[in-house]
Amino acid sequence: MAFTAVWNYCVPLSVITLLSLVGTARCQAVQAENVTVLEGGTAQISCRLQNYDGSIVVIQNPRRQTLFFNGTRALKDDRFQMVLFTPRLVRITLTNVSVSDEGGYFCQLYTDDTHHQVATLSVSVPPDTPTVEVKQEAVEGGEVELTCLSPRSKPPATLRWIRDRREIPGVVSQQENGKTVSVSSTIRLPVERKDNGAAVSCEASHPALGGQKRVRHYRLDVHFAPTVRIIPPPGILREGDSLSLTCSITGNPLPRDVQWTRINDTLPERAEISGPTLQVSRLSQSHNGTYLCQAQNNYGRAADHYTLLVYDPGAVIETHSAVPYAVIGGVLALLVFTVICVLIVTVWCSVRQKGSYRTQEPILNWY
Numbered sequence: 001m002a003f004t005a006v007w008n009y010c011v012p013l014s015v016i017t018l019l020s021l022v023g024t025a026r027c028q029a030v031q032a033e034n035v036t037v038l039e040g041g042t043a044q045i046s047c048r049l050q051n052y053d054g055s056i057v058v059i060q061n062p063r064r065q066t067l068f069f070n071g072t073r074a075l076k077d078d079r080f081q082m083v084l085f086t087p088r089l090v091r092i093t094l095t096n097v098s099v100s101d102e103g104g105y106f107c108q109l110y111t112d113d114t115h116h117q118v119a120t121l122s123v124s125v126p127p128d129t130p131t132v133e134v135k136q137e138a139v140e141g142g143e144v145e146l147t148c149l150s151p152r153s154k155p156p157a158t159l160r161w162i163r164d165r166r167e168i169p170g171v172v173s174q175q176e177n178g179k180t181v182s183v184s185s186t187i188r189l190p191v192e193r194k195d196n197g198a199a200v201s202c203e204a205s206h207p208a209l210g211g212q213k214r215v216r217h218y219r220l221d222v223h224f225a226p227t228v229r230i231i232p233p234p235g236i237l238r239e240g241d242s243l244s245l246t247c248s249i250t251g252n253p254l255p256r257d258v259q260w261t262r263i264n265d266t267l268p269e270r271a272e273i274s275g276p277t278l279q280v281s282r283l284s285q286s287h288n289g290t291y292l293c294q295a296q297n298n299y300g301r302a303a304d305h306y307t308l309l310v311y312d313p314g315a316v317i318e319t320h321s322a323v324p325y326a327v328i329g330g331v332l333a334l335l336v337f338t339v340i341c342v343l344i345v346t347v348w349c350s351v352r353q354k355g356s357y358r359t360q361e362p363i364l365n366w367y
């Protein structure tokens with residue numbers, strides 16, 4: 001914060017030779033300390049006097065307007081305050097610093113206007129949290145274009161795109177707006193439906209933030225065509241049972257409406273539809289048929305079907321019971337096959353072991 005220009009008038013000094021005289025002993029040290037102040041912060045501008053003899057001290061702003069004439073305010077700007085005036089040190093403060101306050105502040109003796117000291121004030125503008133813009137709607141199989149924007153910083157902020165803790169290199173562009181810089185970084189990512197909801201973030205770092213970062217999180221919104229799947233009821237259905245079919249739907253955007261139909265027929269009178277669920281109470285064989293669930297969004301449509309067979313209350317169902325028998329038969333066959341394999345391997349191993357006793361010495365030679 002402190003910004004010091006040491007003013008020395010015992011030997012004429014030009015600003016150019018100022019720094020080269022640092023540390024020379026004869027006429028006291030001269031130092032110009034450049035300090036960077038955050039925008040909105042308070043800057044301290046100090047003029048160090050040596051052998052002060054009561055002359056008038058003039059402090060001027062970068063436009064060479066006089067701020068203070070020997071301790072008296074000359075420019076109407078309340079942000080400047082004279083906080084110290086001693087024979088060794090004159091110090092003023094500037095509050096709510098803005099980038100337009102940047103530049104060299106002059107300290108000089110009124111009697112000797114060829115010799116002055118300049119203290120250069122720099123203002124640092126840290127970036128706000130950047131914003132993310134989507135230039136192109138993301139559809140599965142396509143690409144998404146994301147732009148991270150930091151509209152105002154000084155010096156320019158550094159933007160980094162991160163996904164799964166890895167950096168995605170972006171195309172960076174900078175634009176100067178007066179004294180500040182607008183920075184953007186654009187990335188293009190191929191997207192599939194699995195990327196929907198995936199998190200990416202844009203981090204802005206800046207010298208004024210130290211190691212901290214201003215981070216904008218963004219979730220990918222990948223549009224994709226719906227999928228539908230009817231979850232069938234378990235077991236068989238007989239007359240008098242009730243049917244409940246649920247249609248499981250995905251899609252982005254998620255289809256709002258589900259259509260239930262029966263192929264080549266109308267839906268049963270007793271059918272009740274609530275959202276993705278179709279219910280029919282007290283089934284009869286007239287309800288036999290193929291039921292269709294359909295959904296659509298702007299990216300496509302999808303359908304699934306379920307064939308309803310309503311059996312007599314007393315029917316003995318062979319088609320369904322045949323399936324477990326087939327499975328049991330298969331398992332048995334596999335078991336028998338495994339046992340045979342194990343037997344063969346056991347016999348083969350025991351034969352090989354006997355053989356290896358005879359060839360023990362050559363084997364030991366390997367070690």
Ligand SMILES: *[C@@H]1O[C@H](CO)[C@@H](O)[C@H](O)[C@H]1NC(C)=O
Pocket residue numbers: 032033034120
């Ligand atoms: C102070 O800033 C001025 C202008 O930017 C520069 O010329 C000078 O070298 C700086 N002095 C120091 C001590 O950094």
Ligand SMILES: *[C@@H]1O[C@H](CO)[C@@H](O)[C@H](O)[C@H]1NC(C)=O
Pocket residue numbers: 054055056057070071085
């Ligand atoms: C300038 O101000 C200083 C400090 O108040 C004072 O000692 C000095 O006499 C003043 N010089 C003149 C010429 O008024």
Ligand SMILES: *[C@@H]1O[C@H](CO)[C@@H](O)[C@H](O)[C@H]1NC(C)=O
Pocket residue numbers: 096098
């Ligand atoms: C600081 O300065 C800005 C313009 O540079 C102004 O908009 C803002 O109101 C000021 N803040 C205070 C607290 O004076």
Ligand SMILES: *[C@@H]1O[C@H](CO)[C@@H](O)[C@H](O)[C@H]1NC(C)=O
Pocket residue numbers: 263264290
């Ligand atoms: C619907 O009717 C058409 C012709 O009438 C026929 O070809 C088709 O197989 C029928 N579909 C079903 C699922 O019954």
Ligand SMILES: *[C@@H]1O[C@H](CO)[C@@H](O)[C@H](O)[C@H]1NC(C)=O
Pocket residue numbers: 285286288309310311312
């Ligand atoms: C309904 O399906 C069952 C099972 O296949 C069958 O026995 C019955 O005859 C069918 N009824 C009608 C009216 O199609």
